[in-house]
Amino acid sequence: MNLNITFRHIESTDALKDYVQKRLGKIKRHLNRKLVEANAILGMENRKSTPIHFAEIVLHVNRDTLRSKVADPDLYKAIDEVIDKLERQVKKYKTKLVGR
Numbered sequence: 001m002n003l004n005i006t007f008r009h010i011e012s013t014d015a016l017k018d019y020v021q022k023r024l025g026k027i028k029r030h031l032n033r034k035l036v037e038a039n040a041i042l043g044m045e046n047r048k049s050t051p052i053h054f055a056e057i058v059l060h061v062n063r064d065t066l067r068s069k070v071a072d073p074d075l076y077k078a079i080d081e082v083i084d085k086l087e088r089q090v091k092k093y094k095t096k097l098v099g100r
Helices: 014-031 075-099
Strands: 002-008 035-047 050-061 064-072
Touching: 002 014, 014 035, 014 050, 014 075, 035 075, 050 075, 064 075
Parallel strands: 002 035
Antiparallel strands: 035 050, 050 064
């Protein structure tokens, strides 16, 4: 699996990279060898008085693309939520494949 992590308007740290890799391992387990590429975009947007962090992850699975984006004041919470959303999408994707 190829993992690309992009940081927008925030500093790249090894702790964030390791956290995203660790959390994506949970999804990788569900997909076995079908996961080809994962792109993670972590960033910050300034909205009025509070900065909002966002996490977006795009998974390329065989010929399909699964995408999720979450915004939250806490970056780690946004990463957790985006991984949970993707996990639900992966489970739905797998049931569709089994149904066919």
